[in-house]
Amino acid sequence: MSPRKQPISLFKMCVKSCITLINSACYVIEKSYPENMFHECERQAFELKCYLMSMLPVRLFDVLCSERTCCQYRGDPRIQLHVLTHPNMTVFRKCDLDNGIPQGFWIETISNFNRLAVLDLKFICTDEILQVVGISCPLLEEINIVSRVDICKSLFNASVLIRNVSDAGLCSIANLKQLRVLAMDPPRNERAIRVGRCVSQAGIIMLVSELPYLEELRIESCDIGSTLIGTAMEIGPLSLRKINCHFASADGIRKLIKICPFLRELSVTHVFEHNKDAILEQISMSDLRLNRLDLSFFSYTDSMQQLLCIKGTYLTHFSLWEIDNSLTMDAVLSIGRCCPNLSSLCLMTQSKCLVIPRHFRRPEKIFSELRNLTIGNENFNIGHILTFFFECTQNLEKLVIKYQTNINIDETLTHLLEKGCLKNIHCLWLDCTLEVSKDVVKRIISTCEKLQMFTVDFMEEMNDVHKYINENNLDLKLGTY
Numbered sequence: 001m002s003p004r005k006q007p008i009s010l011f012k013m014c015v016k017s018c019i020t021l022i023n024s025a026c027y028v029i030e031k032s033y034p035e036n037m038f039h040e041c042e043r044q045a046f047e048l049k050c051y052l053m054s055m056l057p058v059r060l061f062d063v064l065c066s067e068r069t070c071c072q073y074r075g076d077p078r079i080q081l082h083v084l085t086h087p088n089m090t091v092f093r094k095c096d097l098d099n100g101i102p103q104g105f106w107i108e109t110i111s112n113f114n115r116l117a118v119l120d121l122k123f124i125c126t127d128e129i130l131q132v133v134g135i136s137c138p139l140l141e142e143i144n145i146v147s148r149v150d151i152c153k154s155l156f157n158a159s160v161l162i163r164n165v166s167d168a169g170l171c172s173i174a175n176l177k178q179l180r181v182l183a184m185d186p187p188r189n190e191r192a193i194r195v196g197r198c199v200s201q202a203g204i205i206m207l208v209s210e211l212p213y214l215e216e217l218r219i220e221s222c223d224i225g226s227t228l229i230g231t232a233m234e235i236g237p238l239s240l241r242k243i244n245c246h247f248a249s250a251d252g253i254r255k256l257i258k259i260c261p262f263l264r265e266l267s268v269t270h271v272f273e274h275n276k277d278a279i280l281e282q283i284s285m286s287d288l289r290l291n292r293l294d295l296s297f298f299s300y301t302d303s304m305q306q307l308l309c310i311k312g313t314y315l316t317h318f319s320l321w322e323i324d325n326s327l328t329m330d331a332v333l334s335i336g337r338c339c340p341n342l343s344s345l346c347l348m349t350q351s352k353c354l355v356i357p358r359h360f361r362r363p364e365k366i367f368s369e370l371r372n373l374t375i376g377n378e379n380f381n382i383g384h385i386l387t388f389f390f391e392c393t394q395n396l397e398k399l400v401i402k403y404q405t406n407i408n409i410d411e412t413l414t415h416l417l418e419k420g421c422l423k424n425i426h427c428l429w430l431d432c433t434l435e436v437s438k439d440v441v442k443r444i445i446s447t448c449e450k451l452q453m454f455t456v457d458f459m460e461e462m463n464d465v466h467k468y469i470n471e472n473n474l475d476l477k478l479g480t481y
Contacts, residue, residue: 001445001449001472002445002450002451003474004475005473012067018064019064019067019068020071022064026073026075029044029045029048030075041079042082048083049082049083049084049086058086059090061084061088064084065081065089065091066091068080068084069096073097077098077101081109082109085109087113087115088115089115089116090118091118092113092120099124103128106121106124106129107128107129110133111132111135114137114138116137116139116140117139117140118142118143119137119144120143121143122146122183123147123149125144125145125164125165127168130145131172138177138178139178140178141178141179142179142180143181143182143183144183144184145173145182145185146165147164147197148164163185163188165185165197165198165199166199166203167203168197169199170184170203170206170207171206171207174211175210177210178213179213179214180213180216181216181218182211184199184204185198186219186221187203187227201230202231204217204219205228208228208235211239213239214238215240215241215242216240223245224245226246228256228260229255229259235259236258237258237259237262238260238262240260240263241263243263243267245266246269248270249278250281253282254282257286261287264291264292265290265292265293268296270295271297276303280298281303284303284306284307290315291316291317293318293319294318297321297323298322299323300327300328300331304320308334308335308338308339312339314341317344318344319344319345319346319374320346320349322347322348322349323350325349325351325352326351326353327347328353329356332347332354333366336367336392337366342369343370343371343372344371344373345372348374348375349376349380350379351379352379352380354379356384362391362392366392367393369395370392370393370396371393371398372396373398374401375401376401376402377402378403378404378405382407383412386401386416386421387421390416397426397427398425399429400429401431403431403433406433406435407435408434408435408436409434410435410436413440414443417444417448422447422448423450425448426450426451426452427451427453428454429453430456431457434457435457437460438459438462441465442465442468445465445468445469451476452475453477454478454479456479457481465478
């Protein structure tokens with residue numbers, strides 16, 4: 001059966017106990033002074049901090065501050081933060097309770113964080129705060145500057161969301177030359193520029209050009225590749241390791257590779273009928289040594305075969321969303337031969353040609369390193385395909401099955417269980433179109449010794465299954481849709 005829940009470590013127990021005691025002391029200090037005596041309250045909190053720093057290692061404060069949400073503080077979070085922060089901190093991540101703290105507090109506090117390597121300001125960041133960060137935190141390697149969002153009621157429209165980080169804020173942190181990871185807001189279109197502050201594509205280009213060690217740029221719902229390709233400025237080479245590029249062209253990919261020659265993870269989406277092979281050929285001809293390649297709305301053509309033959313030995317993650325319904329078993333075997341180091345594979349296809357021949361003999365040493373498998377969407381025999389992959393690898397840990405048509409897979413799962421194929425599975429995600437009976441769900445839970453995440457559409461009432469999980473103290477999250 002699934003593994004048992006283990007007791008929390010002695011270290012975590014000590015951290016939780018420390019935070020509980022500190023919270024109690026902070027609450028007593030806070031309630032001892034009215035609001036007009038806040039400075040006296042602040043002085044008392046500072047004395048408590050000095051006492052704790054004389055008793056506890058400095059690095060423990062990083063842990064206490066990061067784990068402070070394990071025991072909710074009943075009072076003003078500024079008091080707790082005042083006690084748990086200090087000038088030698090290397091990591092600070094805000095929590096949801098911090099969103100209501102006024103900007104002035106952050107400006108005053110962050111100005112003392114001269115040794116920070118990691119700073120998370122998600123949903124509290126403003127240009128004014130970034131001005132302080134740029135001056136006071138020269139050692140930063142990772143920062144999240146997703147803006148604070150204010151809501152303004154418009155006379156003409158519904159409520160308007162106003163952001164508080166603009167290109168001016170980006171200019172403030174351009175001198176943080178050690179930055180490796182940056183998370184931020186997407187650029188706004190011209191109409192949105194009229195409402196509040198915003199970052200622009202030009203501002204993003206300026207910033208990445210100024211950061212010599214930036215490896216990862218996290219911008220939600222933003223086509224970073226097209227942003228870099230579309231600039232008229234001469235930029236690069238950049239140190240970026242991860243890029244997503246939608247509506248790509250061959251010329252665009254060639255320019256992107258020139259701008260980012262150190263890419264390790266590339267995601268390309270192409271929805272046009274022409275030029276797909278040319279895109280693949282540009283990647284093949286490049287000097288890139290990609291570890292991860294995600295291709296959406298492509299076909300398995302000779303150009304893709306050539307790409308995998310040339311670059312496949314470097315790949316540990318490969319994802320293909322194939323749209324011409326032409327994926328065959330020979331193509332799957334070719335992926336296995338060309339990419340011997342794959343640990344993660346995602347194949348999405350509607351192909352009716354993905355069929356295992358009647359007297360098929362599986363080649364040796366293909367997909368032997370596979371740990372994560374995602375497969376879908378329709379028109380192939382799930383049982384045959386899963387059996388093939390499980391015969392290739394004994395170490396599959398995560399299995400995701402997506403399907404567009406309702407189908408009962410009790411027999412398939414039972415067959416896999418009887419063969420011991422699921423013995424190393426940690427996570428099993430079954431699409432809501434896949435019908436699984438309660439008896440098979442129970443059997444999976446009782447048979448799979450490493451299963452900790454299980455998502456399945458409940459066809460029947462499952463209270464007794466949840467009761468079984470709780471009574472046996474199983475470390476298993478059983479979810480549905």
